[in-house]
Amino acid sequence: MRPFHPIQRFLPHVVRLLVCWGCLTALMPAPPRAPLESPRTVHTQNPEVCVHTRLIDEVYEWKIQRSLQMVREMGATTIVEFFPWAYAEPQEGEYDWESFDRIARHAKNQGLQVIARMGLVPAWARADGSERATTLNYLPDDSFDAFATFVATFAARYAGVMDHIIIWNEPNLSFEWGYRPVDPQDYVRMLKAVYQPVHAANPQAVILAAPLAPTLEPTGSPNGLDDLLYLEALYAAGAAPYFDALAMHTYGFTEPPEAEPESTALNFRRAELLHAIMAEYDDPQKPVFITESGWNDHPRWTKAVRPSERVAYTVRAFEWAKAEWPWMDRLCVWALRYPANTRGYPDNFTLITPDFQATPIYYAIQAYARGWSQGGRLWLDPPAP
Amino acid sequence: MARPTRAVRWAALWMGVTAAVWLVVGLLLAVRWGSIERPSVSSRTLFPNGVMRIGIDASFPPFAVATGDDLYGLDVDLGKAIGLRLQIPTQFVNMGYDGLYDSLLSEQVDVLISALPIDYSRSRDFRFTLPYFNAGLVLIRDADQPIEGMEDLGGRSVSFEFGSDGDLVARAWLRRIRAFETRPYETPDYALDAVRLGISDAALVDAVSGRLYLRAHREWEARYSSVNDVLYGVAVRADDRELWRAVNGIIRTMLEDGSLESIIARWF
Known part of the structure; x- marks a missing residue:
């Protein structure tokens, strides 16, 4: 009998291995899909409840969907999300809307309203990098029209889904203004460039002037400018006709929500000082959208509070705003969830973990939004000996 | 050639075993010496x-x-x-x-x-x-409580600081084991007071708060076990x-x- 050729000896083993590999591969779970559900609606007793999301950098679509499901289940009617210009128009006139579309369709599917924040300048619209260092927040004056064209295109594409559009973010910080000295007049020119084209593209659009960073930086500081001074400067430069609503950022830091506002203090009610400036310039009727707010409970951050205080302050802030601020349209908490932990104090601003575990503050906001906890106590009295 | 005598064979075997033992000891010492993380520079x-x-x-x-x-x-x-x-x-x-x-x-x-x-x-x-x-969460209870870990909490009561990681972990365990009563307090100290005063069966707090509390209440016979690691x-x-x-x-x-x-x- 002829001896087996080595290939003949090993062939059955190879075949068995291939069959095993095929079986194991077939058993591997498919990547999660994110099919649209039947259209949902938000059940809430407090429609002003809103949360800022961080969805644009999420890789998996199912995570976007899950995040938005949890927003709806929490009873929030609205999200604020960042839509970076550089993502959608990497080359002038060439658009890629995919990452924006998937957020829009899932938000709509969950019955959520979206406030879109615009920013992040593509390289082609920034100043020549060989002449001077630029950043992703650097938009030179001669690119305002290009930015306006992009925002108008966005407004037309997402009309009826994303009608509220925030123009830029915290322009009173040098960092957010491309590491240049902040310039309220320049920002008014940006608003002016955007306002008419966007309304022409979507007559229902609501242009929100950028929220200002709560800061006490004095005039001439290289870091930025006090938000009260900046807002005054905006009105003095004639900004009023070029925005339909004002976005605000108001954090509580270490003070409770009821703490008295002062021009030299940063606390939740600083929003009242900003609104007083609107009234001073005969503009109090414009709605205010607080697009970032909240408290932090990181044990090592000097501007943080205890976990129990964070929950209590947040719920009381909603109650305060609803009772005292008729000019306020939405109060959005920063932030629902980060795609991954930052391993620092910012993690302690979130309401759910990266793996979608709801934290106690999520449940407390849910109880408030859905009307389950009116007057209810959050914790027990101290034990008596 | 003449065969070695029995005595010679035993001597050779003895020398071989001794050499092997020294070799093993030497190797162990070398490994131990090498494993010590010491600076090779001053x-x-x-x-x-x-x-x-x-x-x-x-x-x-x-x-x-x-x-x-x-x-x-x-x-x-x-x-x-x-x-x-x-x-x-x-x-x-x-x-x-x-x-x-x-x-x-x-x-x-x-x-x-x-x-x-x-x-x-x-x-x-x-x-x-x-x-x-290790600053992670710890479960603190009376020394005589038959609770070894979170899995033994079913049917009992646990206190924690409202909104803390202890709260988060307690909620997660509620979905895993038989129901237990949750008792949220404003601070970790109140949560621990509740256990010391017999109101709760155990407290779930961070190790820093827990150990500081135990230091301040040395008369309380309590014990603690780690729930997670930080x-x-x-x-x-x-x-x-x-x-x-x-x-x-x-x-x-x-x-x-x-x-x-x-x-x-x-x-x-």
Whole structure:
């Protein structure tokens, strides 16, 4: 009998291995899909409840969907999300809307309203990098029209889904203004460039002037400018006709929500000082959208509070705003969830973990939004000996 | 050739076994010697400035607190002990928590000893030593309570600080085991009071709060067990391999000889 050729000896083993590999591969779970559900609606007793999301950098679509499901289940009617210009128009006139579309369709599917924040300048619209260092927040004056064209295109594409559009973010910080000295007049020119084209593209659009960073930086500081001074400067430069609503950022830091506002203090009610400036310039009727707010409970951050205080302050802030601020349209908490932990104090601003575990503050906001906890106590009295 | 006698064979076997034993002992010694993380360079070379600059955030008692120009706390004692063993003076550089890693990266300090949770996601830039403290959640109960861990809480009651990690973990365990009563309080101390006063069966709090409470209530016969880990370590720059070997070796020695536990016992 002829001896087996080595290939003949090993062939059955190879075949068995291939069959095993095929079986194991077939058993591997498919990547999660994110099919649209039947259209949902938000059940809430407090429609002003809103949360800022961080969805644009999420890789998996199912995570976007899950995040938005949890927003709806929490009873929030609205999200604020960042839509970076550089993502959608990497080359002038060439658009890629995919990452924006998937957020829009899932938000709509969950019955959520979206406030879109615009920013992040593509390289082609920034100043020549060989002449001077630029950043992703650097938009030179001669690119305002290009930015306006992009925002108008966005407004037309997402009309009826994303009608509220925030123009830029915290322009009173040098960092957010491309590491240049902040310039309220320049920002008014940006608003002016955007306002008419966007309304022409979507007559229902609501242009929100950028929220200002709560800061006490004095005039001439290289870091930025006090938000009260900046807002005054905006009105003095004639900004009023070029925005339909004002976005605000108001954090509580270490003070409770009821703490008295002062021009030299940063606390939740600083929003009242900003609104007083609107009234001073005969503009109090414009709605205010607080697009970032909240408290932090990181044990090592000097501007943080205890976990129990964070929950209590947040719920009381909603109650305060609803009772005292008729000019306020939405109060959005920063932030629902980060795609991954930052391993620092910012993690302690979130309401759910990266793996979608709801934290106690999520449940407390849910109880408030859905009307389950009116007057209810959050914790027990101290034990008596 | 004549066959070796029985005595010669035994002698040869004896010599062979003895040689093998010495070889094994020698190998073990060599392995042990090699495993000790000792600096292959002198302390002077490790610290060209002639001093070990320690980055610390002195706003987190009992690990580090500042009073005037003085710093004290567990991390301060640990830093001094490491300096002593390296035979190098120490200099503490007090800064905010957010600036710690940047100051190390920019070589303003040589090491960070500041109750830093070991974070392997930073391993591209930093190396961490063995942990010297576990600040994770602990379950504290009366010494005579038949509760060994979270899985024994079914049908009992557990207190915690509302909104804390203890609250989060308790909610998660409610979905895993037989229902138990949750008792949220405003602070960890109130949660622990509830156990000490017999209102709750156990408290779920962070190890720092728990151990400080037990220190303040030495009359209470309680015991605690770890529920999860938040491990604190000393951080050095990733490219400072020799320094890491030196500090890590000292931490290991301090863990083995009990001197680390003595420092911890001083503050907890």
